[in-house]
Amino acid sequence: MASSTPLSLIILVTLNIQLLLLLLPPQTQAQTPSAPAPAPAGPVNLTGILDKNGQYTTFIRLLVDTQVDNQIENQLNTSSEGLTVFAPTDNAFNNLKSGAINDLSTQEKVQLVLYHVSPKYYRLIDLLTVTNPVRTQASGNDSNWGLNFTGHGNQVNVTTGIVTTQINNALRQQFPLGLYQVDMVLLPEELFGAKPPASAPSPAKTPSSTSNTKTNTSAPASPTKGNGASGRNVVGWVLSLGLGMICMGALS
Incomplete structure (x- = not known):
């Protein structure tokens, strides 16, 4: 009995220690370090991506000069639809x-740049099944300023009605930005299409002689009575003068 006492005490103390550990606050217990959470992705920088890939200097300058780069950056980081940009090379x-x-005006340059941007994220494979024409940022409420896509397999062509070119290189294909290289500037018909001939001004209507020339229906002026009376007075004066001279001759 005496030999079993130390073992009982050891078991009792061990149980008490385990119970004490369970009762301690969580913050006092040893913590296993957890892996750090992944840092949130930074804002998408279109001009930065273009600059890194090279050969897009002119397109970058147009983006900056027209301030479309600010508009795109804001949409990329707020829109749930994303954007697709077609970047022409130098x-x-x-x-x-x-x-x-x-030769384009400032507003026309803005429209040209916006014509290279679609207000939705597309993968290359998506462009093979879209409904043409695809709206661009330059599109209004009608179907103008749209792009048309055709192709098969891995080849996708884009046409504006003036130019047709192949989409050769995906610079970025990750939501919210699809960024693709094109080897021709996408020229919209609305800016570069054949202008309708200016209509000649309507010839001035020549008024007819009968409409402008009024027929003189008034009767010719008749001699006034005053003129007739004056004539009679002159005749009477001449006769009187003649009689006077005759009388003077007779008296002499």
Whole structure:
């Protein structure tokens, strides 16, 4: 009996320690360090991506000069639809006729840049099944300023009605931004299409002679009575003068 006492005490003390540990507040217990949560993704920087890939200097300058870059950045980080941007290379701009861009007004440059942006995120494979025409940021409430997509397999072509080019390179294909290289500037018909001939001004109507020329229906003026009376007075005066001279001759 004496030999079993120490063992009983050991068991009792062990149980008491375990119970005490269970009663301690959680903050005093040893913590296993957890893995840090992944940092949230930063804002998408369109011009930064273009600059990193090179050969988009002219398109970047247009984005900045028209301040469309600020509009795109805001939409990329707030819109639930995302955006799709078609970025022409510097060679694409160099192949335009001289003055094609510089001759545009500020508003027209804004419209040209917005024409290269669709207000929805598309993967390349999505562009093969879209309903044409696809709206762009330049589109209004009608179907103008739209893009049309065709192709098969891994080849996707985009056409504006003036130019058709292949989408060759996906610079970014991750929501909220689909960014694709095009080797031609997408020229909208609304800016670069054939202008309708100016209508000639309507010839001035020549008034007819019968409408402007009034027929003189008044009777010719008749001699006034005053003129007739004056004539009679002159005749009477001449006769009187003649009689007077005759009488003077007779008296002499």
